[in-house]
Amino acid sequence: MSRKTAACLMIQGAGSNVGKSVLVAGLCRYFANQGLSVAPFKPQNMSNNAAVADDGGEIGRAQALQARAARLPASVHMNPVLLKPESETGSQIILQGKRYGSMRAREYGSHKAALMPHVLDSFHQLCDRVDLVIIEGAGSPAEINLRAGDIANMGFASAVNAPVIMVGDIDRGGVIASLAGTDLVLSPEDKKMIKGFIINKFRGDTNLFSEGMTAIESFTGWAGIGILPFFDQARLLPAEDILDIDSKIAKTSPGADRHLKIAVPMLRRIANFDDLDPLAAEPDIDILLIKPGDVIPADCDLILLPGSKATIADLRFLRDQGWDIDIQAHYRRGGHVLGLCGGYQMLGNSISDPHGIEGAAETIDGLGLLDIETSLDHSKTLRQTKAVVMGSDIPVTGYEIHMGVSTGAGRDRPFLSIDGVGEGAISADGRVIGSYCHGLFSSNEFRAAFLAGFGMATDALDYDGQVDAVLDRLADHMATHLDLDALGEIAGI
Numbered sequence: 001m002s003r004k005t006a007a008c009l010m011i012q013g014a015g016s017n018v019g020k021s022v023l024v025a026g027l028c029r030y031f032a033n034q035g036l037s038v039a040p041f042k043p044q045n046m047s048n049n050a051a052v053a054d055d056g057g058e059i060g061r062a063q064a065l066q067a068r069a070a071r072l073p074a075s076v077h078m079n080p081v082l083l084k085p086e087s088e089t090g091s092q093i094i095l096q097g098k099r100y101g102s103m104r105a106r107e108y109g110s111h112k113a114a115l116m117p118h119v120l121d122s123f124h125q126l127c128d129r130v131d132l133v134i135i136e137g138a139g140s141p142a143e144i145n146l147r148a149g150d151i152a153n154m155g156f157a158s159a160v161n162a163p164v165i166m167v168g169d170i171d172r173g174g175v176i177a178s179l180a181g182t183d184l185v186l187s188p189e190d191k192k193m194i195k196g197f198i199i200n201k202f203r204g205d206t207n208l209f210s211e212g213m214t215a216i217e218s219f220t221g222w223a224g225i226g227i228l229p230f231f232d233q234a235r236l237l238p239a240e241d242i243l244d245i246d247s248k249i250a251k252t253s254p255g256a257d258r259h260l261k262i263a264v265p266m267l268r269r270i271a272n273f274d275d276l277d278p279l280a281a282e283p284d285i286d287i288l289l290i291k292p293g294d295v296i297p298a299d300c301d302l303i304l305l306p307g308s309k310a311t312i313a314d315l316r317f318l319r320d321q322g323w324d325i326d327i328q329a330h331y332r333r334g335g336h337v338l339g340l341c342g343g344y345q346m347l348g349n350s351i352s353d354p355h356g357i358e359g360a361a362e363t364i365d366g367l368g369l370l371d372i373e374t375s376l377d378h379s380k381t382l383r384q385t386k387a388v389v390m391g392s393d394i395p396v397t398g399y400e401i402h403m404g405v406s407t408g409a410g411r412d413r414p415f416l417s418i419d420g421v422g423e424g425a426i427s428a429d430g431r432v433i434g435s436y437c438h439g440l441f442s443s444n445e446f447r448a449a450f451l452a453g454f455g456m457a458t459d460a461l462d463y464d465g466q467v468d469a470v471l472d473r474l475a476d477h478m479a480t481h482l483d484l485d486a487l488g489e490i491a492g493i
Contacts (some may be wrong), residue, residue, distance in 0.1 A: 008135060008160065009490060011137065011164075012140070013137060019169060023198070025237070025474065039070055039130045040135075046082075048269060055075050057382060059094075068467070081151065086269065090104045113149050116149075137153040142186070147190075164193045164194045167198045168199055168216075180215075195490045196225045197220070229481060233473060263303045265323050267318065272307040275438055278441040282458060295322070296327065304337075304339075305339040305344075307401075311376075312362070313358065328367070331432070336432070339434040348373055348434070370410045371409045372406045372411060372425055373406070384398075384399045387416040387423065390416060397443050402436050442464060444464075
């Protein structure tokens with residue numbers, strides 16, 4: 001029996017952050033709404049914002065959102081290579097959902113050829129299951145210094161004969177040059193793969209760029225698929241990059257009776273910050289991203305310590321910024337502290353790395369706000385979690401991605417109950433909470449109860465429902481302004 005071959009289409013960008021991830025999510029939802037089975041695929045992603053797939057293992061958070069848009073369970077095969085930066089020059093490699101090893105950039109460059117068979121295996125597994133695979137590139141194919149052994153852009157497109165649509169971001173300026181320049185530097189073989197282009201994030205009257213479209217078509221020979229106006233509601237979708245959170249934060253309107261100030265120290269290796277997305281969607285919450293060199297404001301209500309890909313290094317960084325002093329002062333004033341995953345580990349008495357997983361084997365003092373000790377080991381906990389808040393029937397749905405085990409007397413006051421087993425820790429006075437559970441604020445009932453503890457009355461925001469509604473509106477937006485029939489023909493459907 002011959003292998004079923006799905007139609008496919010690859011979205012690449014003339015630069016980084018041109019909106020590829022959101023466009024792929026919109027296309028997944030559009031074609032799913034047309035009755036097709038469709039799957040997202042990103043051969044290689046780089047992000048510390050990971051998700052636990054339904055079939056186990058880690059993938060990029062963006063691919064989890066795209067799977068949701070496609071109305072499919074998230075699979076490790078949707079993002080077979082995930083690079084999770086651990087330092088300025090090195091990353092942990094996740095291959096088909098599991099830890100493969102850690103490499104410096106130069107070592108990884110020579111190793112990509114060994115990864116390509118696994119990437120192709122994942123792609124073909126998806127092709128066996130669906131009608132259409134929408135592929136997302138990484139960065140830009142114009143980075144021709146990375147072309148040798150490429151698995152992320154034209155190297156992959158050529159390997160599977162995927163037609164390419166190039167995306168330019170007009171909001172940052174220079175879009176004609178970026179698209180025409182991309183065509184200029186590519187090899188003749190790679191140029192042939194590009195079948196069309198999209199102008200993204202246009203503000204104002206799209207008719208004003210008609211001459212620009214003609215110019216790009218003339219320079220490149222690509223077909224213009226359309227101009228997509230700026231989609232402001234994209235801010236309501238889960239963020240892929242921590243810097244995107246700034247644009248999502250809903251500031252309190254003048255005269256509001258009550259708002260909650262949540263301070264989030266910007267750790268260097270911050271990870272799984274999707275915990276912030278549901279909070280950012282609440283209209284009367286101010287999320288204050290505390291950047292290096294800034295102090296944590298004395299009037300904040302809650303300090304949220306996020307996850308980290310390098311917990312010990314980030315704890316040192318936190319101290320270097322003087323944030324440990326700010327946190328202790330906040331607590332003495334009666335403030336509340338919530339630590340999630342790596343942030344939970346930092347709140348304890350100590351963190352030990354006896355095997356040198358994050359660097360040199362060592363033990364470092366924690367912040368001492370929870371009576372726990374954490375030891376890092378080689379095993380990684382990866383699981384989707386259904387829990388209840390300890391002592392209640394409030395449900396929590398989330399996930400865990402962490403290395404290390406936390407023990408100590410503080411665990412006698414757990415935060416959650418998972419299948420009757422306590423998880424996390426709460427201080428004796430109830431003002432410090434730590435948990436390994438990410439995504440808990442996506443649970444509407446929990447979020448409402450948590451905010452009520454600060455005197456906040458919410459409007460019962462259905463966060464997951466809001467995300468799905470935005471995905472539908474995104475699909476409609478793209479259908480209005482882009483020639484999606486032409487995209488379908490290019491893909492072969």
